[in-house]
Every structure is written in C-alpha cells, then in structure tokens.
Amino acid sequence: MYLYLGQDTVINSKDVIGIFDLDNTSVSKRTRDYLKLAQQSGKVATVSPEIPKSFVVCDECVYLSQLSPATLKKRSKLQNLI
Secondary structure (H helix, E strand, O other), X not given: XXXXXXOXXXXXXXXXXXXXXXHHHOOOHHHHHHHHHHHHOOOEEEOOXXXXXXXXXXXXXXXXXXXXXHXXXXXXXXXXXX
C-alpha cells in the first residue's frame, strides 16, 4: 500500500517507521537533534512550501508534510482496509 503525503508525494507504507506531530515532538531536544542530523545528512525531503505540521520517518528519508498527523494516520488506515 501507499501513503499520499501531499503535493504529488507518495511513499510505500511499508517503509514508514512513524508519523509525528512537528509541534509536539520538536519540544524535545532529542527530536530536534535527530531532525538536524537528518537535514545535515541530506535525508530530509520537504513535501510542500507550506509550514509543515508533521514529519514522517521512513527507512531512507524524513518527509516534512503540511498535512496533520491525524490526517496521515487516517489515510494509512483507510488504505489498509482496501
């Protein structure tokens, strides 16, 4: 199955490790350090020019999405039912 992240970005749902709320999780220093390291390594992909609301951690990349984590979670569950 696939997960649509917005702005013509689709990923394989098997590669998804986690879907996180950017506002809530970026309070933690460990999360900020992780995202900073991923960005310095060139592993961060921005899905939209809009302000990101969530980030999706995959095997090879971290995607910043303008969609809320609740929307992405709902989409992933809907696709698993089909």
